[in-house]
Each structure stands twice: as structure tokens, then as C-alpha cells.
Amino acid sequence: MPTHKGFQVNSTYTRLLALLIGVAPIAQAQRPAGTDTVRVSIDEALVRAGTTGEEARLARAQVDIAATQVASARSAALPALDGSFNYQRTYASPFQIKVPASTSADTTPNPLAALFANLPFGRVNQYTANLTATQAIFSPRLGSALRIANAYQSASRYGLREQLAETEYQVRTAYVRALLAAELESSAREAVAQASRFLDQERLRLTAGSGSELDVLRAEVSLENLRPQLVDAQNAAALATLDIKRLINVPMAASIVLTTPLTAPNAPRGESANPESVATERAAVQAEQQNVRIAGEIVKQAIAAYIPSLDFRMSLGRIMYPQQVFALNGSGWLTDWNASLTLKVPIFNGMKRGADLSQARIGLRQEEYRLAQLREAVQLQYQQAFGERARAAAAITARQRTVDQAQRVYDLTVLRYDQGLATHLDVSDARLSLLMARANYAQAVAQYYIADAGLQRALGSSSAALTTAR
Numbered sequence: 302m303p304t305h306k307g308f309q310v311n312s313t314y315t316r317l318l319a320l321l322i323g324v325a326p327i328a329q330a331q332r333p334a335g336t337d338t339v340r341v342s343i344d345e346a347l348v349r350a351g352t353t354g355e356e357a358r359l360a361r362a363q364v365d366i367a368a369t370q371v372a373s374a375r376s377a378a379l380p381a382l383d384g385s386f387n388y389q390r391t392y393a394s395p396f397q398i399k400v401p402a403s404t405s406a407d408t409t410p411n412p413l414a415a416l417f418a419n420l421p422f423g424r425v426n427q428y429t430a431n432l433t434a435t436q437a438i439f440s441p442r443l444g445s446a447l448r449i450a451n452a453y454q455s456a457s458r459y460g461l462r463e464q465l466a467e468t469e470y471q472v473r474t475a476y477v478r479a480l481l482a483a484e485l486e487s488s489a490r491e492a493v494a495q496a497s498r499f500l501d502q503e504r505l506r507l508t509a510g511s512g513s514e515l516d517v518l519r520a521e522v523s524l525e526n527l528r529p530q531l532v533d534a535q536n537a538a539a540l541a542t543l544d545i546k547r548l549i550n551v552p553m554a555a556s557i558v559l560t561t562p563l564t565a566p567n568a569p570r571g572e573s574a575n576p577e578s579v580a581t582e583r584a585a586v587q588a589e590q591q592n593v594r595i596a597g598e599i600v601k602q603a604i605a606a607y608i609p610s611l612d613f614r615m616s617l618g619r620i621m622y623p624q625q626v627f628a629l630n631g632s633g634w635l636t637d638w639n640a641s642l643t644l645k646v647p648i649f650n651g652m653k654r655g656a657d658l659s660q661a662r663i664g665l666r667q668e669e670y671r672l673a674q675l676r677e678a679v680q681l682q683y684q685q686a687f688g689e690r691a692r693a694a695a696a697i698t699a700r701q702r703t704v705d706q707a708q709r710v711y712d713l714t715v716l717r718y719d720q721g722l723a724t725h726l727d728v729s730d731a732r733l734s735l736l737m738a739r740a741n742y743a744q745a746v747a748q749y750y751i752a753d754a755g756l757q758r759a760l761g762s763s764s765a766a767l768t769t770a771r
Contacts, residue, residue: 338556341549343476347764349549350472351465360464367450367457374450378443381435389427390626424622428629431618438613438642441605445598452591452598459588463761466584468548470758474751475545480563481747482538485740489527489534492736496524499728519725565697565746573687574760576680583679583761589672596665603658607647615640683759690756693749700742707731707738 341349351357437443500520506512542557551557580586618637623629647654714731717723757763 337552338558339551340558340560341551342559343473343561344764346472346476346545346549347469349551350468353550354468354548355550356464356468360461364454364457364461367454371447371450371454374447377440377446378437383431383433383435385429385431385433387429387431389429391425391427426623426626426628428621428623429618430620431616433614433616436613437610439609439611441608441610442602445602445605449595449598449602452594456588456591456595459584459591462584462763463588465763466758466761469763470754472545472548473754475541475548476559476561477563477747477750477754479538479541479545480559480561481743482534482541483559484563484743486531486534486538488736488739488743489531492732493524493527493531495732496520496527499725500524503725516725519729523725523729563743563746563750565701566694566749574683576683579683579760580676580679585761586672586675586679589668589675593665593668593672596661596668600658600661600665603654603661606654606657609644609646612643612645613640614643679759679761683756686752686756686759690749690752693745693752696745697742697749700738700745704735704738704742707735711735 500517500523503512503517503520507514507517543553545551545559546553546555546557616637616639620635620637621629621633623633711728711731711734714723714727718725718728
């Protein structure tokens with residue numbers, strides 16, 4: 302904020318003010334050694350929000366999730382190879398042949414036992430090792446699934462840009478509000494100090510016989526009326542400081558110093574952009590366009606449910622039937638190798654495909670409506686933000702003039718009061734007017750920067766300090 306002309310005080314009260322100010326370094330020295338002080342500018346706050354902020358991290362995690370979904374969709378078009386190893390123990394089977402006990406004189410072999418001797422039926426122990434390869438030759442859903450995954454990945458990237466722009470808007474707004482709250486607290490504290498000095502002066506005048514008890518009472522009332530305003534300003538400053546700490550992940554117990562001053566812009570920018578082009582380039586609109594594309598692919602998938610699919614499958618197996626459970630060796634394995642082509646033709650599934658297709662088409666229309674609404678909302682947001690910034694720029698000039706006039710009125714009123722030409726009420730009114738003028742000027746400057754942040758938010762842009770943070 303610009304430095305204004307100081308209030309007129311005599312040498313006694315100047316020394317008193319210097320004594321009060323001198324207490325500040327002592328109080329600061331008594332701060333616990335474990336409490337750190339973090340000094341951040343607006344650019345450093347953006348970097349912290351981009352690197353340690355949960356909002357930016359969540360948006361980047363969403364991009365990473367989309368990349369994995371693309372890889373998952375692509376895997377459906379690639380061959381699948383599975384291996385398995387199985388042991389089966391048969392305790393009873395209708396294929397088991399029980400050979401009756403023979404006498405020592407009977408040497409005739411059982412014909413049924415000889416018939417099933419080399420077949421797998423009824424074997425007690427069975428080991429099976431399989432290697433199966435599957436490849437989709439034609440599936441109308443695969444292409445749509447891959448396009449959906451790619452569109453989702455693009456939408457997540459646009460969502461990241463939108464989230465970074467929102468994070469920058471929140472950080473800039475919170476930073477400016479914290480500066481404004483500190484400025485209003487400083488003004489309120491200065492007003493209390495002025496009223497206190499004025500009360501001391503009235504008491505001296507009463508002691509010297511040139512004042513009245515009524516003037517002292519008025520000065521006391523004026524001071525007590527200002528103290529609640531100072532408490533409110535201190536609470537507002539504390540809350541604003543906590544908000545900026547939350548956004549940039551500064552520990553709540555740590556002290557923070559905002560190094561970027563709240564100064565009026567030298568030359569307020571007045572450029573304007575085409576609202577339609579703004580809506581086209583906005584990341585949120587582009588993300589919604591990807592959602593429309595996804596909805597269109599979902600319609601294609603619903604149509605693909607009527608189209609046959611063709612799969613190829615090959616299986617290579619090795620089977621062994623040992624007499625003992627653990628009698629595994631390199632010989633005795635039998636080979637089972639086969640290949641198949643499967644053509645799946647949808648015929649009837651209770652009209653579910655028709656319901657899915659109708660639902661997909663309705664979802665596509667809904668996404669198109671959302672896209673149209675979002676375009677209109679972005680254009681309106683940009684025009685409102687541009688107008689608010691222009692009004693805030695005009696208010697800065699007007700309120701600066703008001704501050705200068707209020708300062709001049711207060712100085713003259715104090716001078717007239719010292720000469721006995723003005724009353725205590727005149728001084729209080731002049732002081733209140735100056736305090737309000739300074740507060741209004743600080744609010745005008747803050748509103749300009751908040752409006753400028755809102756304009757950048759409407760454009761969907763974010764600074765390099767936040768974009769490059771990782």
C-alpha cells in the first residue's frame with residue numbers, strides 16, 4: 302500500500318509511540334525457538350501449492366490413473382498367455398475296473414483291465430500342465446474401449462489444467478485477502494493508538510485547566526468504540542493467515558510473512574478477448590468435449606453388442622498318471638494340444654441390448670447439453686470477470702483521491718482543534734473518515750487483484766510457477 306502522510310502529534314506522544322514500537326522486537330525475541338518463520342512471495346506460494354498442495358497432487362494422480370486405464374484397454378487387443386498346473390486325486394470313479402482275485406492256477410488276463418489300461422479314465426493320480434494362448438481376432442468393442450481410454454486420458458489432462466487454474470485462483474485470492482486483512486488490522490491499530498494519544502492529551506488539558514471533563518469522557522468513549530474494531534480486524538487477519546497456510550501447506554503453528562506488498566497496479570490492463578474463443582480454449586470445455594466423445598463411443602459399444610465376435614484359442618497341455626502321488630519324472634507325460642476358433646453370435650438376451658443402446662444415446666444427449674451449458678457459463682464468467690476488474694481499476698483512482706482529501710481534512714481539523722476552533726467531535730469524525738477512506742482504498746486494490754485472478758481463472762490459465770511445479 303502507498304505510504305500516506307502521518308498524523309500530527311507532539312514530541313511527547315512521538316516518544317511514547319517510539320517506546321510502544323520498541324516493545325515489538327522484545328516480544329518477537331520472546332517467541333519460542335521452535336517456531337519457524339516462513340517468508341513467501343506470491344510466486345513462492347504458487348510453487349508450494351503446486352508441489353505440496355493436495356489439490357494439485359490429486360489432479361496429477363488422476364492423470365496417472367488415466368494412463369493405466371489406457372494401458373489396460375490396449376491389453377485387450379494383445380494376445381493373452383496363461384499357464385496352469387493341476388493335481389487331481391480320484392478316490393472313486395465308475396471307470397475304475399476292479400479285477401477279482403484269481404487263483405494260482407488261473408493265469409488268464411482280465412479283458413476289461415487290458416482295455417482301460419492306457420486310458421485316463423479312473424486313474425487315481427493325475428497331473429496336468431497347461432499353456433493357453435488367446436487372441437481376439439475381431440471384436441467391435443475393442444476399438445471403442447481403446448478410444449474411450451484415450452479420451453479419458455485427454456479429459457484428465459484438461460482436468461489437471463483446470464485444477465491448476467483453480468488452485469492458482471484460490472492461492473492468489475487468499476494471499477490478497479491476507480494482505481488486506483493485515484492492512485485493515487494495521488489501520489485499526491493506528492486508529493486506536495491515535496485515540497489513545499488524543500485521550501492522554503485531553504487528560505493533560507484537563508489537568509492544566511484548559512479542558513473539560515466532558516471532553517475527556519468523549520475521548521474515552523471514542524477509544525472504547527475503536528477497540529472492538531481492532532479485535533475484529535485481528536481475528537479476520539488471523540483467519541486469512543490460516544487460510545493461506547492451508548493452501549500452501551505451511552504448518553499452522555509456524556509464523557508466516559507475506560513479502561509481496563499490496564500495491565496498486567501501475568497500469569491496469571484493459572485488453573479484452575473474444576468470449577467465444579475463450580470458451581473454446583478453456584480446459585473445462587475441452588474436457589467436456591472429451592466426455593461427449595466418450596459418450597459417443599459408449600453408443601458405439603452398445604451397437605457393437607449386436608455384432609458377432611471372433612476369438613482364437615490354442616491350448617498345449619501335458620498330462621501324467623503316476624501310480625504314486627509324488628512319482629514325477631521326465632517320462633510318462635502325454636501331450637494334449639488343440640486350437641479353436643470361436644464365433645459368438647448374439648441372438649436374444651431379453652431386450653437388454655436395446656435398453657443399453659437407448660440409455661447410451663440419452664447419455665450422449667446429456668453430455669452435449671452439458672457442453673452447451675458450460676460454453677455459455679464460461680463466456681458469462683469471462684465477461685463478468687473482465688467487467689469487475691475494469692470497475693476495480695476505476696475505483697482505485699477514485700478512492701486514492703478520497704484518501705488524500707480525508708488526510709488533508711484530518712490534518713486541518715487537528716490544527717483547528719489545537720487552536721481551539723474545532724471540537725473533539727470534529728476530530729473524531731475526521732479520524733473516522735480517514736480510517737474508512739484508507740480501508741476503502743485497500744479494499745479497492747485488493748478487489749482489483751482478486752478480479753484479475755478471477756479473470757485469469759475465467760481464461761483457465763495458470764502461471765508458469767504453478768504449471769512447472771511437480
